[in-house]
Amino acid sequence: MKLYLLPKFLFCKLIVCVFTLILSKTLVAENKPDREEIIKLITSGINHWKQHAYDSAYVYLLESERRAVQAKDTQLIVVSLNNLGGLESSRANYKNGIECFQKSLKYNLNTNSSKLNTFLNISKAYRKMGDYESALSYLYKTKDIAERLQQNKELAESYNEFGIIKKLQRNYEEALSYYKESLKIARALDYKKGIVGALNNIGNVYKEQKNYSKSLLYFNEALNLKLELGDKKYLASAFLNVGEVQMKLNDFINAERSLKKALNFSKDSNNKELEITSSFLLGEMFIYKKNFSQSKLFLHQAYEKAELIGALDLQKEALLRLKNLYAAQNKGKEALAYYDKYISIKDSIFNTEIMQHMQEMETRYQTREKEQQIEVLNIEKEAKANESFYMKIVLGVFLFSLLPIGFFVKQRQKTRILKERVAASNRECTKLGMELHDSISGSLTYLCRSMEKESVGESFVDQLRQVSDEVRGISHQLNMTAIANQEFRDALSDSLQLDHFPEDIDLKIYVPDGFEIDDYEKKINLIRIVQELKTNSLKHGNASSIVISFSRLQNKVGLEYTDNGIGFDLKEAKKGNGLINIQERVELLSGKLDWQTSPGNGVSFHLTV
CATH class of the missing domain: 1.25.40.10 (Tetratricopeptide repeat domain)
Known part of the structure; x- marks a missing residue:
């Protein structure tokens, strides 16, 4: 009996298992999402x-x-x-x-x-x-x-x-x-x-x-x-x-x-940005046609809609044209009010960009700092492992090391003094830039308002406002913090004041795709060298063509600067402050410098750092 019952029991169990398997597959198939x-x-x-x-x-x-x-x-x-x-x-x-x-x-x-x-x-x-x-x-x-x-x-x-x-x-x-x-x-x-x-x-x-x-x-x-x-x-x-x-x-x-x-x-496609842009361009066009009522209608519509959607760039463009509208009608008070709003938004956009760059720089700095800490720990670990070996070497070369110590101490002291001098120069530039922005630029704006009250000619006020713009531009140019927190291409553009660059000068700038300099000192000093060279070309060299080119080879950065000016005697020129400043910055960067110039033959400057 036992031999007969055991297979029957197993057979029943097998039937139950098969039934359970079929049922579970059916349930899964029912729960599986339909493709449609x-x-x-x-x-x-x-x-x-x-x-x-x-x-x-x-x-x-x-x-x-x-x-x-x-x-x-x-x-x-x-x-x-x-x-x-x-x-x-x-x-x-x-x-x-x-x-x-x-x-x-x-x-x-x-x-x-x-x-x-x-x-x-x-x-x-x-x-x-x-x-x-x-x-x-x-x-x-x-x-x-x-x-x-x-x-x-x-x-x-x-x-x-x-x-x-x-x-x-x-x-x-x-x-x-x-x-x-x-x-x-x-x-x-x-x-x-x-x-x-x-x-x-x-x-x-x-x-x-x-x-x-x-x-x-x-x-x-x-x-x-x-x-x-x-x-x-x-x-x-x-x-x-x-x-x-x-x-x-x-x-x-x-x-x-x-x-x-x-x-x-x-309007039909509900594209607000295109609607605002179309409106302020129509407003600008009616200024040229001296149809001021139509211009006012379109420009106010553009500004109000840009303000409604919070588009700062579009607000800035509309405000600039509103300033031009009232200036064209000799309404200095209204023009000044809109110009102040324009400057305020322009500065707001600039400050926002600076904050973003500062956050990026902070992240980069923290990353580099962690990498340096890890590197220091690895060096310490290696040093301890080989301590006895290095001690023997130190004892062996101690007497021979006495001679060059004096040279290295002197060289280190020279580098430290040079670094402090350049850093002081950079601090002064930043301070001067802030003073220009906060003090002189503000005074010029106040002076414009005073002139308006005294009913001084509109052309004079416009000239004064142009000077105010240039002062504001120079303040950004001198501000080291602002330059350091920008991408290299933008920092170079602002520092050379390309927006105000003389139109009769043929300027060509070549910067490779993705070119960036993370080292703060190297970035600032390279830009300052280019500024000094540009000043010499325009002020002393009477150049009509300038070519500036940056390159990167492994860990080295190359700068080539040429102009077609009158050139100079390098031995005599080395006495001037401009070339002294350049030479000091090159030494601080431990750069390799090659000058090629002579009277009547322009300037060729090649630097590798």
């Missing part, structure tokens, strides 16, 4: 995104990702994450966007073609963050894959992105080259959106270079294509570009027509 439901969630998220309902769009897309992971549907996981990344980037949450894009790459292991758009999106996010080095690294990956797979549409978009970055770095020739390559590919594909983008970008570069005739040709061609596409948002920006350039060419009849169309299309 996930697609509906993604579609809802995209639709809400298009309607600018960003929070609800985020909820839909996050849920679609969760369900796609649960369903183990790789394709829908990638689609959800890429849309989440795009949504976050459109809300300026670039770091979150990049995280979503990079997360999607983990599921994109099989095909390079599926990585193309993701790499391109990551590059765009880094570019909008201002991290051009990371943006370019992903952009090169995109271009390589697109070329290998002959994905020409993505290749055109890659070239366009290269152009955008080069334009932001003010490398206009390279930007034009990339844009034109993008345009060539887009035309071959009859890819109208790509053609329009490239035409617009080329027009903007020519506008930056003040070649308005060429700029208008490209903007008009872009406008005609946009009329075919019929997108109101794109039409608003197209008419705005055309109208602004027509205004620069003094074609006010067509400019008014174009800018009013831009204003109407921007």
Whole structure:
């Protein structure tokens, strides 16, 4: 009996197990998200995104990702994450966007073609963050894959992105080259959106270079294509570009027509920024036409809307034009009031940027400090391990070390004195810059107000206001703290006062992409050397052409400065304060210096630090 019952018991148990397994699979299948439901969630998220309902769009897309992971549907996981990344980037949450894009790459292991758009999106996010080095690294990956797979549409978009970055770095020739390559590919594909983008970008570069005739040709061609596409948002920006350039060419009849169309299309598409820009450009144009009532209407509308949405840059532009409006009507009191508001907002923007740079510098400093602490600990550890060995060496060379000690002490003392002298000079510059900003600039503003009350001529007040602007610029130029907290390219631009640089001087500045100097002293002293050289070229050298070039080779920084001035006798000039200051800063940086100059042969200055 026992032999018979045991198999029967086992058979029953087996039946129960099989039934339980089938039931559990059925329940799991019922709980598994349906693919169509996930697609509906993604579609809802995209639709809400298009309607600018960003929070609800985020909820839909996050849920679609969760369900796609649960369903183990790789394709829908990638689609959800890429849309989440795009949504976050459109809300300026670039770091979150990049995280979503990079997360999607983990599921994109099989095909390079599926990585193309993701790499391109990551590059765009880094570019909008201002991290051009990371943006370019992903952009090169995109271009390589697109070329290998002959994905020409993505290749055109890659070239366009290269152009955008080069334009932001003010490398206009390279930007034009990339844009034109993008345009060539887009035309071959009859890819109208790509053609329009490239035409617009080329027009903007020519506008930056003040070649308005060429700029208008490209903007008009872009406008005609946009009329075919019929997108109101794109039409608003197209008419705005055309109208602004027509205004620069003094074609006010067509400019008014174009800018009013831009204003109407921007209202229809609910694009506040384009609406404000169109309004203040119309206001500016009516100043030129001396239609002050119309100008006042458009400029006040622009300022009020910019204030409503909290756009400081747009407020600044509207206020500057309001100042010009009242100055054109000889209403000094009103012009001064708007100019004060303009300066206040301009300083607010400047201070915000400085604070951001200071926070970045603080982070960099803390990181370097931790690295230095770790390095010191490693050195101490190594020193203890080899203490006995080093003691024997020290005893062996002690007598021989007595001779050079005197030289090293003397050299160290010289370096310390030199460092203190240069540091004192920098402190004085900063103090002078602050005094100019807080005292003299304020006094000039008060003097302008006093002149207004005394009914002094408007032209004199305008000249005085221009002097006030220049004093404010010089104060920023001298302020060491402000310069140190800027990126090198911007610090160099401000220190040379490029906004006020003589127009008859041909100035060329070459700074490599991503060039930065983290060392505070090296950065300040290099910029001060360039300032001193520029002053000599303009004040004493009568130069009409100056070329400044920076380079980096491993850990070394190179500076080359040349001008076509009258040159000088180097032996005689070394007695002057200017060259003494340069020489002291070079010694402090332990730099290698090479001067080439003689009377009538300009100046060639090469420094490696």
